[in-house]
Every structure is written in C-alpha cells, then in structure tokens.
Amino acid sequence: MEKLPEKRRRKAVLDWLSSFAFVLPVVIGIAVFTIVPMVSSLLYSFTRTLTTVKDMGPWVWLENYRLIFGVYWKQIGESLGVTFLFTVISLPLNLVLSFALALFLAKDIRGIRAFRVIYYLPVMLPAVVSGILWSSLASGSDTSAFNVILTHLHLPAFSFYDSGDTALFTFILLGLFNIGGSMILWIAQIKAIPVSMFEVADLEGANAFVRLVRIILPLCTPMIFYNLITGIINSLQVFNGVVTLNIEPEGKEALGFIVVQIYDFYNSTDLSMACALSWILFLIIAIISALTFKLNRWVYYGEEV
Numbered sequence: 001m002e003k004l005p006e007k008r009r010r011k012a013v014l015d016w017l018s019s020f021a022f023v024l025p026v027v028i029g030i031a032v033f034t035i036v037p038m039v040s041s042l043l044y045s046f047t048r049t050l051t052t053v054k055d056m057g058p059w060v061w062l063e064n065y066r067l068i069f070g071v072y073w074k075q076i077g078e079s080l081g082v083t084f085l086f087t088v089i090s091l092p093l094n095l096v097l098s099f100a101l102a103l104f105l106a107k108d109i110r111g112i113r114a115f116r117v118i119y120y121l122p123v124m125l126p127a128v129v130s131g132i133l134w135s136s137l138a139s140g141s142d143t144s145a146f147n148v149i150l151t152h153l154h155l156p157a158f159s160f161y162d163s164g165d166t167a168l169f170t171f172i173l174l175g176l177f178n179i180g181g182s183m184i185l186w187i188a189q190i191k192a193i194p195v196s197m198f199e200v201a202d203l204e205g206a207n208a209f210v211r212l213v214r215i216i217l218p219l220c221t222p223m224i225f226y227n228l229i230t231g232i233i234n235s236l237q238v239f240n241g242v243v244t245l246n247i248e249p250e251g252k253e254a255l256g257f258i259v260v261q262i263y264d265f266y267n268s269t270d271l272s273m274a275c276a277l278s279w280i281l282f283l284i285i286a287i288i289s290a291l292t293f294k295l296n297r298w299v300y301y302g303e304e305v
Contacts, residue, residue, distance in 0.1 A: 045276035050269050057272065064276035076277065079261045082168065086257065087235035090172045095227055098179040102186030103216075116187070120180035131244025134174050135161055139247065161247040164254035171255055175241065182227050189223040190216060221299045229292055236285055239263065 045064055048057040068076055105116050125133070137145040140162030147157040160170045193216065201211050217224075239259040245252070258281055265274035 041275040041278055044272050045279055047272050049272040060272075064272050065280070067273065068277060068280065072273075075256075076258070076261060079256050079258045082254070082256060083236055083238070083258045086168065086172065086238065087232065090175055091228070091231045091235055093172070093176065094179055094182060094231060095224070097176060098182035098227075099186050099220075099224075101179060102183045102190060103212075105183065106187045106190040116184070119183060122177045123181045127240035128244050131241060132246060135246040138170055138174060161245060161251040163248075164250045167247070167251035167254040171241070182231075185223055185227065186220070189220050193219050218300050222301060225292075225296055225299045229289060232288055232292065233285055236281065236288075 044056065046059055046061050048060045048063070049055065050057060101119065105112055105119070122130075138160040139147075140157070140159040141147065142151070142157050144160070146160065150157060159166045161167050197215050197219075198211060201215060206214070237259050238257050242252075242255045242257060242260055243263065245255070258277070262274050262277050262281070265271075265277060
C-alpha cells in the first residue's frame with residue numbers, strides 16, 4: 001500500500017516529461033524566432049547601426065525615433081496614411097463579402113464542396129507567385145490579360161498597377177480573391193449553429209432576413225471579432241503582396257505601405273531606423289487591438305453560467 005503513491009508520483013513525472021517533450025520544440029521556436037529577434041530589434045532601435053546585426057553601432061537612445069517624427073515624418077506619415085486607408089476600405093469589404101459567400105456555400109447542396117475548394121485555391125498561392133501573376137494580368141499595357149478582355153468588350157484600357165491613381169484600387173480589388181481563407185472560418189461558425197434554432201424559427205414563421213439578423217449574426221459575433229482583429233493586424237502589416245509585384249515605379253510608390261517603408265530602411269542599410277519604425281508599428285497595432293478588445297461587449301460567447 002505504501003508503494004502506490006510512489007508509483008503515482010513516478011507516473012505523474014513521466015507524464016509531465018512526455019508532455020514537455022512535445023511542447024519543447026514550440027517553446028524553442030518561439031524563443032529563437034520570436035522573442036530573441038524582438039528583444040534584439042528593440043536594442044538596435046536605440047543604436048546607430050547601418051550595416052548588419054553583427055556590427056552594432058553606438059548607442060543613440062531616442063535619436064532614431066526623433067528622426068522618424070522629424071526628418072522622415074513626411075514619407076512615413078504618407079505611408080501610414082496609405083496603410084490606414086487600405087485597412088479602412090479593404091477590411092470591411094473582406095468581412096462582408098467573405099461572410100456573404102459563406103452564407104451561400106454553407107448550404108447543403110450537391111456539389112457545393114467543389115465551389116468551396118475553388119474559392120479557397122487562391123489562398124494557397126505563394127506570395128511570390130501571386131505577385132508575379134497579378135502584375136502580369138493587371139499591367140497597364142494593352143496586351144495584358146485584363147486589358148485584352150476590356151478591349152473585346154469595347155471598353156477603354158485601364159492603367160491598373162501602372163498608375164499611382166489606380167494602383168491602390170487595383171490592389172484592394174485583386175485582394176478580394178483571397179477571401180476564401182475567411183470564408184472557411186465563416187462556414188465553420190455557421191455550421192456550428194444548432195439546427196434546432198432554425199427549426200424553431202421556421203415554426204414561428206421567420207423569413208430569411210429575420211433568421212440572418214436574429215440567429216446567424218448574433219451567434220457569429222465571435223468569428224466576426226476574430227476576423228476583425230486578424231484583419232486589422234494583417235492589413236496594417238501588408239507587405240508580401242506589394243514587394244513581389246513587378247510594376248512601374250509610380251504604381252509601387254502609391255503602394256508604399258508602412259512595412260514597405262521598414263523594408264526600404266533595411267534595404268538601404270539603415271537597420272536601426274528599420275527596427276525603430278517596426279516598434280512604432282507594433283505599438284500602433286497593440287493600441288488598436290487593445291481598444292478593439294475593450295469594445296467587444298457586442299460579442300456573444302454564450303449564456304453565462
């Protein structure tokens with residue numbers, strides 16, 4: 001009888017060690033590829049480092065941040081303006097259109113799964129392939145695929161990515177091809193709604209609009225909140241879709257998002273400025289996310305026990 005607690009103790013230790021062994025690779029990955037780079041970038045933001053991470057420059061403390069809000073503020077302010085404009089326009093469009101698409105594709109219709117796969121396929125394209133593809137299809141030349149289609153429809157050619165006036169509009173419009181990622185999440189949330197609620201609504205004579213407003217939307221608010229938070233973070237950090245575009249300089253300049261500015265600082269061997277601007281962006285995202293969490297009383301998580 002006295003040996004039983006000892007066996008249980010050994011089993012508990014073995015269970016803990018086996019669990020820790022499975023978690024350890026993730027912990028190491030987060031420490032090496034997230035925590036260490038973040039701390040390093042914070043330190044570099046207080047230095048004057050112009051070359052590589054191996055050659056840390058002298059400490060200048062807040063000088064880089066003073067330059068950002070002083071000498072470089074015009075170009076950085078314009079980048080922030082473009083980034084916020086893109087977020088304000090693209091985020092609601094993505095939320096509404098992906099939700100509307102999910103409402104249709106969540107139905108149990110024969111062959112509907114094929115449409116789900118088709119709408120999700122663009123999400124699987126690598127950023128490099130996607131950038132080359134869209135810059136080729138949507139260039140301002142008369143021989144580009146989209147302009148050839150417009151010509152056959154007896155419509156004038158469009159400048160698309162090649163003009164600063166239309167580059168942002170084109171980027172937002174073509175970005176809607178990636179709503180398949182949010183669509184899958186919406187479908188999962190809609191499918192999780194109990195069927196009994198729709199049956200009761202049918203017995204009460206509720207039409208489609210009433211079911212949408214009184215049942216689907218309230219029970220989908222957790223997913224709305226999740227897509228809102230992730231959408232804000234992703235929109236403020238948009239980069240891959242721009243840097244891989246092979247377009248005219250005027251179009252690239254119109255797509256000078258804040259992360260593109262960070263990359264330009266790094267590419268011009270000004271590592272410390274890139275790190276300082278990265279931390280300013282981090283604070284902006286943190287503040288907006290905190291405010292969004294603070295105002296999430298409209299989210300329905302189920303009845304409190």
